[in-house]
Amino acid sequence: xxxxxxxxxxxxxxxxxxxxxxxxxxxxxxxxxxxxxxxxxxxxxxxxxxxxxxxxxxxxxxxxxxxxxxxxxxxxxxxxxxxxxxxxxxxxxxxxxxxxxxxxxxxxxxxxxxxxxxxxx
Numbered sequence: 163x164x165x166x167x168x169x170x171x172x173x174x175x176x177x178x179x180x181x182x183x184x185x186x187x188x189x190x191x192x193x194x195x196x197x198x199x200x201x202x203x204x205x206x207x208x209x210x211x212x213x214x215x216x217x218x219x220x221x222x223x224x225x226x227x228x229x230x231x232x233x234x235x236x237x238x239x240x241x242x243x244x245x246x247x248x249x250x251x252x253x254x255x256x257x258x259x260x261x262x263x264x265x266x267x268x269x270x271x272x273x274x275x276x277x278x279x280x281x282x283x
Contacts, residue, residue: 206280211250214249216250224257229278230277231249
């Protein structure tokens, strides 16, 4: 009886470890969906984007994709003031060059996908 209990407990433990490993990222947090398809395929006009031009409500267009970067502003590695002038606007060139002639990293491109909300008409 004791042997069965030890075997069963060990099996359950490893099953839980496997499930947690498959459902969390490298840092132990639940993995986020990179780009929710239904939300990211919504059509948005530039007039609608222009209405979201404040730090409390910041949307921008990068390569025809619309992003809501409001929640990201405080997380940006440099000051939010770098992004704020582009809220409510088309910002592809600014994003591609960081307005200094340097591209964003691959990690930045991947993180950006989390904020996609639609594409511009």
